Amino acid sequence: MRRVLLRPLARWRSSLQTRVVALTTALGMVVVLGVGTFLLDGIAEGLLEDRQRVAVADAARSAATAQSQFDAATSTSTPELEQLAGDVVSSLEGAGPDRVRSVLLLRTPQTAGGADPVTQPVVRDVTSPGLSADSVPAELRAAVRGSDVQQLQLVDLRDGSGAPSLVVGSTVTLPRAGQYELYLVYSLASEQATIGLVRATFIGGGLALVVLVGAVAWLVARTVVQPVRDAAGTAERLAAGHLDERMRVRGSDDLARLARGFNAMAAGLQEQIEQLEELSRLQRRFVSDVSHELRTPLTTIRMAGEVLHDARADFDPAVARSAELLMTQLERFDTLLSDLLEISRFDAGAAALEADPQDVRAIVHRVVDFTAQLAERRGSEVRVSEPHSPCTAEVDSRRIERVLRNLLGNAVEHGEARPIEVTVVCDEHAVAVGVRDHGVGLDPTQLPRVFDRFWRADPARARTTGGSGLGLAIALEDTRLHGGWLEVWGRPGRGCHFVLTLPRQAGRSLRASPLPVVPAGWREPVAALPAPVVPPAVGGGSGAP
Amino acid sequence: MLPRAGAPAGQTGGMKGRVLVVDDDTALAEMLQIVLKGEGFETTVCSDGDEALAAFRAARPDVVLLDLMLPGTDGMEVCRQIRAESGVPIVMLTAKSDTVDVVLGLEAGADDYVVKPFKPKELVARVRARLRASGERPPETLRIGDLVVDVAGHSVRRDGRSLPLTPLEFELLVTLARKPWQAFSRELLLEQVWGYRHAADTRLVNVHVQRLRSKIERDPEHPEIVVTVRGVGYRAGPL
Numbered sequence: 001m002r003r004v005l006l007r008p009l010a011r012w013r014s015s016l017q018t019r020v021v022a023l024t025t026a027l028g029m030v031v032v033l034g035v036g037t038f039l040l041d042g043i044a045e046g047l048l049e050d051r052q053r054v055a056v057a058d059a060a061r062s063a064a065t066a067q068s069q070f071d072a073a074t075s076t077s078t079p080e081l082e083q084l085a086g087d088v089v090s091s092l093e094g095a096g097p098d099r100v101r102s103v104l105l106l107r108t109p110q111t112a113g114g115a116d117p118v119t120q121p122v123v124r125d126v127t128s129p130g131l132s133a134d135s136v137p138a139e140l141r142a143a144v145r146g147s148d149v150q151q152l153q154l155v156d157l158r159d160g161s162g163a164p165s166l167v168v169g170s171t172v173t174l175p176r177a178g179q180y181e182l183y184l185v186y187s188l189a190s191e192q193a194t195i196g197l198v199r200a201t202f203i204g205g206g207l208a209l210v211v212l213v214g215a216v217a218w219l220v221a222r223t224v225v226q227p228v229r230d231a232a233g234t235a236e237r238l239a240a241g242h243l244d245e246r247m248r249v250r251g252s253d254d255l256a257r258l259a260r261g262f263n264a265m266a267a268g269l270q271e272q273i274e275q276l277e278e279l280s281r282l283q284r285r286f287v288s289d290v291s292h293e294l295r296t297p298l299t300t301i302r303m304a305g306e307v308l309h310d311a312r313a314d315f316d317p318a319v320a321r322s323a324e325l326l327m328t329q330l331e332r333f334d335t336l337l338s339d340l341l342e343i344s345r346f347d348a349g350a351a352a353l354e355a356d357p358q359d360v361r362a363i364v365h366r367v368v369d370f371t372a373q374l375a376e377r378r379g380s381e382v383r384v385s386e387p388h389s390p391c392t393a394e395v396d397s398r399r400i401e402r403v404l405r406n407l408l409g410n411a412v413e414h415g416e417a418r419p420i421e422v423t424v425v426c427d428e429h430a431v432a433v434g435v436r437d438h439g440v441g442l443d444p445t446q447l448p449r450v451f452d453r454f455w456r457a458d459p460a461r462a463r464t465t466g467g468s469g470l471g472l473a474i475a476l477e478d479t480r481l482h483g484g485w486l487e488v489w490g491r492p493g494r495g496c497h498f499v500l501t502l503p504r505q506a507g508r509s510l511r512a513s514p515l516p517v518v519p520a521g522w523r524e525p526v527a528a529l530p531a532p533v534v535p536p537a538v539g540g541g542s543g544a545p
Numbered sequence: 546m547l548p549r550a551g552a553p554a555g556q557t558g559g560m561k562g563r564v565l566v567v568d569d570d571t572a573l574a575e576m577l578q579i580v581l582k583g584e585g586f587e588t589t590v591c592s593d594g595d596e597a598l599a600a601f602r603a604a605r606p607d608v609v610l611l612d613l614m615l616p617g618t619d620g621m622e623v624c625r626q627i628r629a630e631s632g633v634p635i636v637m638l639t640a641k642s643d644t645v646d647v648v649l650g651l652e653a654g655a656d657d658y659v660v661k662p663f664k665p666k667e668l669v670a671r672v673r674a675r676l677r678a679s680g681e682r683p684p685e686t687l688r689i690g691d692l693v694v695d696v697a698g699h700s701v702r703r704d705g706r707s708l709p710l711t712p713l714e715f716e717l718l719v720t721l722a723r724k725p726w727q728a729f730s731r732e733l734l735l736e737q738v739w740g741y742r743h744a745a746d747t748r749l750v751n752v753h754v755q756r757l758r759s760k761i762e763r764d765p766e767h768p769e770i771v772v773t774v775r776g777v778g779y780r781a782g783p784l
Contacts, residue, residue, distance in 0.1 A: 295640040296570050299662040303576045306665045307583070334662055354748075357776040392776065398746070 016228070017221040024217035025210055032206035043198055047191045052152065052166060055186045058101070059150060059168035062092050063182055066105075067172050081123045081177055089126045092184070102128035102185040104136060108145055108171075108178070123177050128185070131157070136167060136183050144169035144181050157185065163192035227255040231262055243270040284348045291341040298330075298337065305330050332468075339470035343453065346477040353481050355394040355506040360431045361386050361424055363397055367404040368422065371412060379417035380437075382408070386424035393431045394506035399478040403486070404433060406471040407498045411437035414457075414496070425514045430484075432501040432515035442490030450488050451476045475500075485510055487517040562607030562676050563587045567597045567623060568638065569615050577610065580665045586672070594618035598626045601633075608672050609635045613650055621653040628654030632711035634675035638663075651752040656713040657739060658749075674740030675713070689722040689781050690770045692761060701761065713738070714757045721771060721781035728774040754779060 011018050066088050073084050085105055093103045105126040125133050135157055143151040152168045166186040174180050230247055237245040246266060247259040309327040312320040345351050368382055375382050411420045416439035423434040442450065442457055449455050454469040479486040482502050490496040501513040564586045568574045571592060578588045591600035594615035601609065609627060613620035624635055637650045637658035647658055656675060659668055685696035693702045696719055701708045710718065717738050721729060729737075731747040739749060758765040772782040 292640045295661040300573045
């Protein structure tokens with residue numbers, strides 16, 4: 001039922017053409033109905049008036065004729081009068097099947113009641129076939145009796161014709177018998193038939209007109225809407241990346257102008273996009289080439305550095321220290337270069353996911369083991385909480401290991417020697433790993449920038465562990481490649497919480513993370529709201545060494 | 546003709562072996578020589594892909610270090626040529642760790658690879674791991690499926706017919722065959738066969754298992770000797 005209602009509604013909303021046609025048809029219907037009703041009323045009224053005028057004149061003439069016939073009568077006996085009355089009536093009603101009027105000659109009841117039957121002969125009512133004294137309404141008879149002039153009324157005689165009749169009444173005086181009422185009944189059947197015909201014609205014509213208007217509207221709308229639809233379709237395909245899509249230009253009208261304008265725009269866009277793509281491709285290529293070209297000499301330099309470094313015991317202190325510096329900076333250069341290369345691979349879309357079902361807990365253990373030395377040096381204890389059953393997910397272990405190593409490395413670096421909590425949680429659809437530190441933390445305004453390339457929370461901060469500044473950017477790309485989420489929460493002086501959420505089946509999209517990024521039990525202190533406005537309050541918390 | 550599986554072409558008495566460095570970058574080649582000599586290896590250098598095969602035949606090295614990008618005949622081709630004559634361990638030097646390059650190199654017959662810029666210690670560890678694999682072993686005979694593996698003799702036989710395997714493939718098979726009840730993860734195989742202590746590239750395992758299967762399985766599409774254990778890795782079968 002709903003669908004039956006909804007489908008036209010949806011069509012109404014989605015199709016301009018449907019709307020135009022429906023509106024035009026509805027308006028046409030209203031106009032045709034109004035005009036038709038008005039015309040039909042006018043015609044009916046005119047016909048009735050006309051008929052009435054004719055009837056009144058005819059009735060007056062007939063009454064006069066009847067009166068003169070009665071006046072001219074010589075015989076006065078009752079049977080003779082009755083005979084006369086019958087003759088008069090039948091002469092008035094005319095003969096043949098197309099009788100235009102029926103006649104009634106009725107005795108006035110007063111005459112009947114108060115008269116003396118001996119002196120006044122009683123002429124019985126004379127009526128045309130199918131009529132009786134009851135056919136004439138009482139109020140008309142009263143009006144006729146009470147007046148000298150003609151009275152008329154529309155009466156439904158219920159004679160089977162279904163049409164009303166016009167009854168015109170007047171009085172006649174019969175010799176000796178006194179006053180009688182003469183009624184002439186004019187049937188309006190033919191007028192009724194005419195009006196019926198006219199109405200039928202109107203309805204038929206009106207319907208045809210409405211259909212015609214609808215069809216015209218449909219055609220007009222189509223000629224206008226079709227190019228608009230074409231344009232919309234072309235625009236959609238363009239937006240979907242088919243830059244070669246163009247509209248067909250026909251003639252030189254407004255629609256052709258639309259098409260030409262559209263095509264010019266598309267061509268401009270295509271050129272721009274292709275230029276940008278080419279530029280971007282060249283740039284990516286350049287980054288990749290540079291990184292590759294740098295690798296061979298860097299390998300040589302690095303090996304040379306290592307040889308020098310290994311032999312530094314034989315050098316004098318300044319040279320030995322130089323060899324050490326050379327070595328550490330080479331390491332940093334190396335990290336930077338490989339991160340740069342990794343990013344350029346993501347940018348080029350060359351990164352491929354090689355997902356296998358893996359127990360994420362095992363990866364977490366490997367990463368924790370790997371970072372253990374650094375954590376120990378920094379004085380941070382790493383606590384892992386995880387479920388007892390395996391948290392298997394289809395992941396690229398190399399990438400996920402890299403992501404987690406990065407998160408844990410950051411946590412250790414910024415953890416201020418406080419404990420670091422690593423949480424593994426999984427549900428039916430997703431596995432989440434949270435890395436929470438209680439160190440310097442981040443301002444909420446800094447959070448969106450955390451994953452930016454080469455971004456540092458505090459540029460003045462010593463780069464002690466020598467990260468490339470690309471780690472989190474790469475981690476985010478690795479996560480995206482898995483269709484996962486990498487979320488971050490942080491408060492100055494309260495530490496950070498990074499949550500990596502991965503779908504358990506590769507290619508599935510995530511709807512929710514089993515581990516909320518806002519740490520459990522965290523309550524936003526009321527004072528934290530105005531904090532950004534009062535810098536000392538924030539600085540006091542995070543600036544402590 | 547391939548020599549007897551895994552037999553080093555001409556091992557000298559000492560622990561150290563001969564290394565052939567095929568690299569067009571003279572500075573890197575020289576540096577490699579310095580480092581390798583420092584570690585006690587004998588080295589020969591070849592800087593042109595076209596001459597690589599001749600240099601290989603002349604030097605009869607125990608390990609080949611091969612740059613993938615070479616002028617003339619490229620590294621993959623050189624790798625294929627050497628592999629056609631010998632099972633000598635080949636370690637690729639590559640500037641790209643991208644999937645395609647590495648996998649192509651491994652499929653061309655390389656046993657292992659190091660990505661530039663590598664640490665000298667890392668390179669030496671790779672070379673040592675490959676030399677160790679082809680070293681001497683106590684006599685031991687393993688049976689797996691219809692194969693008979695003579696560990697000391699570096700040979701694998703089916704119905705008395707010898708199957709030619711490279712030392713690495715042989716090592717992989719022996720590792721699996723020694724514990725047929727155990728499913729080995731790729732990481733574990735990397736550690737035991739390649740000598741990586743931390744997980745490295747599992748593609749190494751995948752490619753070499755494919756190569757091993759193509760040599761020892763009756764139908765490599767339906768392996769019966771090296772069986773995949775879904776979600777874990779590989780296992781020797783049937784039990």
